[in-house]
Amino acid sequence: MTIIFLLIGLSLLVALTFLAAFLWAVRSGQYDDAYTPSVRMLFDDEAPTAPAAPVRRR
Amino acid sequence: MAPAQRRPELCGPTPLCPPVPVLLESPATDLACAHCGDACPAEPLRLAELPFCCAGCRTVYELLSASQLCTYYALGEQPGLKIKAVELPGRFDYLASEAVQAQLLSFRSAERGRLTLHVPQMHCTSCIWLLEHLPRLHAGVVEARVQFLRKEITITYLLADISLPEVVQLLASVGYEPQITLAELGAQPHRASHTLYYQLGLAAFAFGNVMLLALPEYFSFVEELQAGFGRFFGYLSLALALPVLLYSARGFFRSAGQGLRQRHINLDFPISLGLASLFSVSTFEVLTGRGPGYFDSFTGLVFFMLIGKWVQQRTYDALRFDRDYTAYFPVAVTRLTPAGEQSISVQELAVGHRIRVRHQEVIPADAVLLRGAGQIDYSFVSGESTPVARAAGDLVYAGGRQLGGALELEVVRGVSQGYLTQLWNNPAFTKDAAGPTLETYANHAGRYFVALTLLLAAGTLAYWGPRDQATMWRAFTSVLVIACPCALSLATPFALGAALRVLGRHKLYLKNAAVVETLARTDTLVFDKTGTLTDPTQSAVQYHGRPLLLVEKQLIATAAAQSTHPLSQRLARELATEALPLATCQEYPGRGLHATAASGQALRLGSAVFVGTPAGPPAQPADRLSLRASERLPLLSARVPVPGNLLLLSAQTATSPALQSATTTGRPASAGGPVLAPETSVYVALDGEPAGHFTFCNVYRPALPAVLAALGKRYRLAVLSGDTDAERLRLRALLGPAAELRFGQSPADKLAYVAAERALGHTVVMVGDGLNDAGALRAADAGIALTDTLTNFSPACDAILEAGELGRLATFLGFSRACLRAVLATFALSLCYNAVGLTLAVQGHFTPIASAILMPLSSLSVMVMATLLVRWAARHYHL
Structure with a gap:
C-alpha cells in the first residue's frame, strides 16, 4: 500500500499545476473583463453588407 | 460568468421619454433613420435609397460604407448614435500638447503610442464591433481593444501616420467621442484587484484536496487504510490548510480586528472566532494523534465565504460613483496670448490669463467677462433651469456652460480656488468620506450571535466540567466551532447581490x-x-400663429441652424427639414436673426421687439402672458445685468399662471399631455409680416x-x-x-x-x-x-x-423591501442549522463527519434559498 504515498504525491502535483494555471490566468488579466471576449468571439469576418431596405419604425 | 446585469440589450435608441406631442404641422414619418433609428422628417435625406434623419447620420453612414463596415448595422438594431449638431474645428487641438499627451498615453515608443479612453456611448454589440474595427477606418490605428463593462477602449497607433487629436477626431466622427476630463488626466488607468481571486483559488485547491484526504474517515470499510495512513493524511491536511488560514482567510480576521478597534462587533468577529477555534482544535487533534480534525470543514467554510465575498464585490466598474467636479471640468482651455491662441491644460491656468470659451464649453475658473454675450447655463451647478445672461465686466463663476457665441474672459481665481470648487472642498461635503460603519442587519445579528455563543460555551463548561473532562473540552470547542455564522454571512451577499x-x-x-x-x-x-x-433633454415646442408653408418652415429651420443659440438649435432640430439655400443670414446677438432665402423671402426670427410683433394675438391667455414676458425680457442672448449671486440669476423665466390655474381649477395632475414648466418664446416674421411664435417649455418627466x-x-x-x-x-x-x-x-x-x-x-x-x-x-x-x-x-x-x-x-x-425580507427569511433558515449544530455540540456529539455534512449543506442551501427568494420577489414586482 505504500504506492499510496506516490499516488497522493502525484495527484497533489497535478492539482498544483491547475492551481498554478489559475493563478497565471488571473495574473495575465483574463478575469478582468469577463464580458467583451464572449461577444468578440462571435464576430464574423464576413463580407459587409448594407442594410437591405428602409426599416419601418415600430 | 457573464454578468447579466450589464448585458447590452439589443440596442436601438430607446428615447428616455416618449416624445412630447408637438403642435407642428409636419408630422414625423414612420421611416426610421438607417443610422440612428430615430423618426425621419417628412422629407428625409437619402443615400442609396436609405432614409436618414439628418446630415450627421448620413455622413457617418457614408464613412462606414466606404470602409466596408456596414456589418455595424447588421449586428444590433439601429446602433447608430446621433452626431451632435455643433462641431468646432480644432476642438481637440489641445491633445497635441506634449504635457497632455504625457498624461494620457500609457505607453509610448519612437513609433507607436497607446492610450485608454473612456467612451460612455458604447452600449451594444455593434459598438464593440465598430470600435474594434477602427484600424479599417484609418491605417494609422494598429489595434483597438474594447473593455465593454468599463466602457473603455485601448488604442495603439503609429505616431508617424496619425496624431492623437486625429485619433480622437476619428472616434468622434463615428459618434463615439471619448470623454476626456480633468479627472481622467490625473488618474492612472485603474487596475483590478486580483487578491480575492488568488484567495479564492487557493481555498478551492485546499478544499478539494483536504476533502479527498478526509474521505476515508467517513467510511468504515477503509478503516485499515485509515489506520496506516491517518497520521500522514492529517499532517498533509494541516499543510494544505495552513496557507488557507494565513492567506485566504486574512480578510475576515482583519475586518474583525478593525471592528474591535472601533469598539464594534461585526459579523466577521464570530466568523474569525469560529475559524480560529476550528483550526486550533484540528491542529491539536492531528498533532496529538487523536483524529483527522476538521480541516475539510475549515477549508470549505473559507471557500464558501469567499464566494459570498466575491458575489458581493462584483459591482459596476464602469460606473464611477465617486466623481467630483474634476470629472465635469474640461481638460484644456484656449488661452489668448499676444502670439495668438494657444491650447493649454486647465491645470496650467493662472490668474490673469485671458481665455476664450466657445459655445457649449464649460467655464473652467472664476473670471471676468471681457467680450461677448454671456449666456451661461448653470443648471448643472446651481439647479436653475434657464441660462443666465452676462455682459462685459460681469464676474462669471466656474462650472457654467456657455451657450451661444464665443466669450473672452480674464481669470480672476485659480481653478481650485473658484467659488464652486471651494464649496466642493468644504469639509461638509467630505465629512462622510470615512463613513460610520454601516449598521446592517448582518452585523446586528452577529452581535447577538456572539453573546449567545459565549453564553452557551460557558454553560457547556459548567455542565460538563464536574462530569467528564474529555467531553467538556470537546463540547466547548464544538460550540465555538459551530458558532461560526457561515450561513448567516452568506445570506446577505447572495440575496442582495442577486x-x-x-x-x-x-x-x-x-x-x-x-x-x-x-x-x-x-x-x-x-x-x-x-x-x-x-427633463433637460426635452422641451416642448409649440407653434402659435398662422399656418406655415413647407417652404417657410424650411427657411426657418435653415436660418435657425446657422445660429448657435440654444433656442435656435432646438428649433432647427424640431423642424429638421431639407436645407434651403439662403441668400443672406445675419445674427444680431441678443435680439435675433435676419435671413433671406434665395427666392427672396425675408425672415426675422427672435424676440418680439426685434421681429416687430405688436401686442400678441388675443387668442389664449397663455399666449398673451408669455408674449408679455418676452417683451419685458428680450429673448436671444439677453444682456441683463445681474447681481453676483448665483441663485438670483433667473432672467428669462416667464411663468404662465394659466397653467397653474389649470391645476388649481381641478385638472388632475396625472391628466394626459405633457406637464409643462415655465416657457420662453421665439417670434417669427415673414416678409415683414408677423406670422406667429414658437414657445419652448420645460417638461416634467412623463x-x-x-x-x-x-x-x-x-x-x-x-x-x-x-x-x-x-x-x-x-x-x-x-x-x-x-x-x-x-x-x-x-x-x-x-x-x-x-x-x-x-x-x-x-x-x-x-x-x-x-x-x-x-x-x-x-x-x-x-x-x-x-x-x-x-x-x-x-x-x-x-x-x-x-x-x-x-x-x-x-x-x-x-x-x-422584499429583498430585505428575503434576507431575514434566510437568516431564519441558517439559524435553524446553527441550532441543530449547537444541540449536537453541547451534548459532545459534534464529530468531524457531522461537521462535514452540516457545513456544506447549510452553506449551499442558504445560497440557493437567498437567490431563489430574490428571484421570486423580482417576478412579483415584474422586474
Whole structure:
C-alpha cells in the first residue's frame, strides 16, 4: 500500500499545476473583463453588407 | 460568468421619454433613420435609397460604407448614435500638447503610442464591433481593444501616420467621442484587484484536496487504510490548510480586528472566532494523534465565504460613483496670448490669463467677462433651469456652460480656488468620506450571535466540567466551532447581490449591496427639481400663429441652424427639414436673426421687439402672458445685468399662471399631455409680416405624476430646488399637501436640510442629478444620481439611475423591501442549522463527519434559498 504515498504525491502535483494555471490566468488579466471576449468571439469576418431596405419604425 | 446585469440589450435608441406631442404641422414619418433609428422628417435625406434623419447620420453612414463596415448595422438594431449638431474645428487641438499627451498615453515608443479612453456611448454589440474595427477606418490605428463593462477602449497607433487629436477626431466622427476630463488626466488607468481571486483559488485547491484526504474517515470499510495512513493524511491536511488560514482567510480576521478597534462587533468577529477555534482544535487533534480534525470543514467554510465575498464585490466598474467636479471640468482651455491662441491644460491656468470659451464649453475658473454675450447655463451647478445672461465686466463663476457665441474672459481665481470648487472642498461635503460603519442587519445579528455563543460555551463548561473532562473540552470547542455564522454571512451577499443584478438590469446601478438595505429602510425621499423632476433633454415646442408653408418652415429651420443659440438649435432640430439655400443670414446677438432665402423671402426670427410683433394675438391667455414676458425680457442672448449671486440669476423665466390655474381649477395632475414648466418664446416674421411664435417649455418627466402619487402613500416627500418658486403650485399638486417644498436652495442648504432630516432619525434617500445636489447626495443615507445620456456625468453617489426609469422608483423601493425580507427569511433558515449544530455540540456529539455534512449543506442551501427568494420577489414586482 505504500504506492499510496506516490499516488497522493502525484495527484497533489497535478492539482498544483491547475492551481498554478489559475493563478497565471488571473495574473495575465483574463478575469478582468469577463464580458467583451464572449461577444468578440462571435464576430464574423464576413463580407459587409448594407442594410437591405428602409426599416419601418415600430 | 457573464454578468447579466450589464448585458447590452439589443440596442436601438430607446428615447428616455416618449416624445412630447408637438403642435407642428409636419408630422414625423414612420421611416426610421438607417443610422440612428430615430423618426425621419417628412422629407428625409437619402443615400442609396436609405432614409436618414439628418446630415450627421448620413455622413457617418457614408464613412462606414466606404470602409466596408456596414456589418455595424447588421449586428444590433439601429446602433447608430446621433452626431451632435455643433462641431468646432480644432476642438481637440489641445491633445497635441506634449504635457497632455504625457498624461494620457500609457505607453509610448519612437513609433507607436497607446492610450485608454473612456467612451460612455458604447452600449451594444455593434459598438464593440465598430470600435474594434477602427484600424479599417484609418491605417494609422494598429489595434483597438474594447473593455465593454468599463466602457473603455485601448488604442495603439503609429505616431508617424496619425496624431492623437486625429485619433480622437476619428472616434468622434463615428459618434463615439471619448470623454476626456480633468479627472481622467490625473488618474492612472485603474487596475483590478486580483487578491480575492488568488484567495479564492487557493481555498478551492485546499478544499478539494483536504476533502479527498478526509474521505476515508467517513467510511468504515477503509478503516485499515485509515489506520496506516491517518497520521500522514492529517499532517498533509494541516499543510494544505495552513496557507488557507494565513492567506485566504486574512480578510475576515482583519475586518474583525478593525471592528474591535472601533469598539464594534461585526459579523466577521464570530466568523474569525469560529475559524480560529476550528483550526486550533484540528491542529491539536492531528498533532496529538487523536483524529483527522476538521480541516475539510475549515477549508470549505473559507471557500464558501469567499464566494459570498466575491458575489458581493462584483459591482459596476464602469460606473464611477465617486466623481467630483474634476470629472465635469474640461481638460484644456484656449488661452489668448499676444502670439495668438494657444491650447493649454486647465491645470496650467493662472490668474490673469485671458481665455476664450466657445459655445457649449464649460467655464473652467472664476473670471471676468471681457467680450461677448454671456449666456451661461448653470443648471448643472446651481439647479436653475434657464441660462443666465452676462455682459462685459460681469464676474462669471466656474462650472457654467456657455451657450451661444464665443466669450473672452480674464481669470480672476485659480481653478481650485473658484467659488464652486471651494464649496466642493468644504469639509461638509467630505465629512462622510470615512463613513460610520454601516449598521446592517448582518452585523446586528452577529452581535447577538456572539453573546449567545459565549453564553452557551460557558454553560457547556459548567455542565460538563464536574462530569467528564474529555467531553467538556470537546463540547466547548464544538460550540465555538459551530458558532461560526457561515450561513448567516452568506445570506446577505447572495440575496442582495442577486437584487443588485436585478436592479442593474432595469438601469438602477447600486454602488454595493448594502445600498439595497438602505433603500429598503428609507422613509424620506428628497428630490431635486431641475434635471431630476424636469427633463433637460426635452422641451416642448409649440407653434402659435398662422399656418406655415413647407417652404417657410424650411427657411426657418435653415436660418435657425446657422445660429448657435440654444433656442435656435432646438428649433432647427424640431423642424429638421431639407436645407434651403439662403441668400443672406445675419445674427444680431441678443435680439435675433435676419435671413433671406434665395427666392427672396425675408425672415426675422427672435424676440418680439426685434421681429416687430405688436401686442400678441388675443387668442389664449397663455399666449398673451408669455408674449408679455418676452417683451419685458428680450429673448436671444439677453444682456441683463445681474447681481453676483448665483441663485438670483433667473432672467428669462416667464411663468404662465394659466397653467397653474389649470391645476388649481381641478385638472388632475396625472391628466394626459405633457406637464409643462415655465416657457420662453421665439417670434417669427415673414416678409415683414408677423406670422406667429414658437414657445419652448420645460417638461416634467412623463411618468412623474404616477410615481409621485405612489411614493406619496408610503414616504415623506420633499423637493429642494435651486430655482425660483415659480413652480410651487404645480409641484404642490404633484406631491400632495404634506410634501416639503423649498426653493432657492443653495447646495449647502440642500446638504443642511438632508443632514437635519437624518438627525431627526429619518432614513433619507436623495434623488438628484447635478453638482448642486452633490453635497446632499453625500449627506443622505443613500444618494441616487439621475443620468441622462446627454450629460454623462453623475456626481458622487450611492446609486445611479437612468433618468428614463425614474417612473419605476416606487417599484424599485418596493423590491428592495422584499429583498430585505428575503434576507431575514434566510437568516431564519441558517439559524435553524446553527441550532441543530449547537444541540449536537453541547451534548459532545459534534464529530468531524457531522461537521462535514452540516457545513456544506447549510452553506449551499442558504445560497440557493437567498437567490431563489430574490428571484421570486423580482417576478412579483415584474422586474
